[in-house]
Amino acid sequence: MSKNQHVTPRQGQWAVQGEGNSRATSIHDTQAEAIDAAREIARNQQSELLIHGRDGRIRARDSYGNDPFPPKG
Template structure:
C-alpha cells in the first residue's frame, strides 16, 4: 500500500503543508504547519510527514503506520 506524503515547506515569509500538488494549508509559523501536517498525516495513514528547513533541505521525517524500513532481508 502506498503511503500518503505530506511536506512542510517554506512559503515566502511563512510555511505551507503540501500533499503532492495540493496545498493543505498556509501558516505564519513552522510550528503550526508541523502540527497541522501531523494531524493530516495521522488522518490518512499509512503516511509520512517530511519537514523541510528554510532553505528547502529535509530536516526530519515522521512515518505513521506501516513503515517499510528497514527493508526485509
C-alpha cells in the same frame, strides 16, 4: 492511497502540501503550526510527515503508516 505531507517554506510563511499536489493544503505563520497541521493529516492518512528547513532541504521526518515490522511480544 495516502500522500506524504510536506512542511515547506513559502514566501515568509510555512505551507503544508500533500506529495504530488500542485496547491498547498494550508498556509501557516510559523513552522510549528504547519507541523501540527501536517502531523494530524499524516496520522489520519497513515502516511509520512517530511519537514523541510528554510533552505528547502528535508531536516526531519516522521512516519505514521503501518509498521511493516511491528515489535514481537
